[in-house]
Amino acid sequence: ALIVLVTLRHVPESKDEQAAGRFDVLGAVLAALALAGITYGLIETGTPVPLVAGLALGAAFVVTEIRRSPDALVPVEIFRNPVFTSVNVVTLIMYAAMGVVFFLLVVQLQVVSGFGPIAAGLAMLPTTILMLLLSPWAGEIAKRFGPRWPMTGGILLAAGGFLAMSTIGPGASYPLQVLPAATLFGLGLSAAVAPLTSTVLATAEERHAGTASGVNNAVARTGSLLAVAAVPPLVGLVGDAFKNPPVFDAGFHMAMLVSAGMMVVAALITFFTIRTNVLAVEDDDEPG
Numbered sequence: 001a002l003i004v005l006v007t008l009r010h011v012p013e014s015k016d017e018q019a020a021g022r023f024d025v026l027g028a029v030l031a032a033l034a035l036a037g038i039t040y041g042l043i044e045t046g047t048p049v050p051l052v053a054g055l056a057l058g059a060a061f062v063v064t065e066i067r068r069s070p071d072a073l074v075p076v077e078i079f080r081n082p083v084f085t086s087v088n089v090v091t092l093i094m095y096a097a098m099g100v101v102f103f104l105l106v107v108q109l110q111v112v113s114g115f116g117p118i119a120a121g122l123a124m125l126p127t128t129i130l131m132l133l134l135s136p137w138a139g140e141i142a143k144r145f146g147p148r149w150p151m152t153g154g155i156l157l158a159a160g161g162f163l164a165m166s167t168i169g170p171g172a173s174y175p176l177q178v179l180p181a182a183t184l185f186g187l188g189l190s191a192a193v194a195p196l197t198s199t200v201l202a203t204a205e206e207r208h209a210g211t212a213s214g215v216n217n218a219v220a221r222t223g224s225l226l227a228v229a230a231v232p233p234l235v236g237l238v239g240d241a242f243k244n245p246p247v248f249d250a251g252f253h254m255a256m257l258v259s260a261g262m263m264v265v266a267a268l269i270t271f272f273t274i275r276t277n278v279l280a281v282e283d284d285d286e287p288g
Helices: 002-010 025-043 049-068 076-080 082-111 117-121 125-145 148-165 174-202 206-234 239-243 245-273
Strands: none
Touching: 025 049, 025 206, 076 082, 076 206, 082 117, 082 148, 082 174, 082 206, 082 239, 082 245, 125 148, 125 174, 148 174, 148 245, 174 206, 206 245, 239 245
């Protein structure tokens, strides 16, 4: 109810005046089925059929969107801007790493460290608080100096938080181990997310702002979805591992290192692909 009230009062109305055609139902169905097949195939490794089917449906989705653009679910012309494309790649990798951490940390705290369910669920609350407090400042800094450095530094800070989480084990102390890791991750996330979102919107045409935001959000969710399906089995967290503290602890440690490595890759892509301040506000031309 609060969100509805805030939206009605403060969010301006907007629409694409050039929009035409029908809803891309086929594209939506192909995208959903592709993700379902790939995810199921990554989890159930006994048969390659779901994974192959998911990849084939994904290819069909791409072909469909190219043919239906600009009236497609994902109009391909928004990817002509290389910064928009690279930032979405960064989003995919970042949220893949974060998805693994959010999925496994609460289990690690309960199964290995002996935390209760409520304490484990509240363990990352400092991250949320830091984002609420610091994200507006990060957005202003990125607007003034460009998103390259806040995003790169923030992503690397988050990677450091994941490395700190890899030390969480049996009998872990919340104030000495969990809180510092959550704080470091929260500081990094606060520095990176607002500039990332702003860059996505700034590098798309105004009429595609809603689509660009939707694409970036879908990319983030897809990264988390696929990583949660793929990474735990790769680090040995299958079957009864979730009931075996020593086995889960070893797998969790490796998963945190993998997640930190993904964040480093995301930081490198950010550093080498965002060269200019795409958030700079140009002064209006003086009337002649």
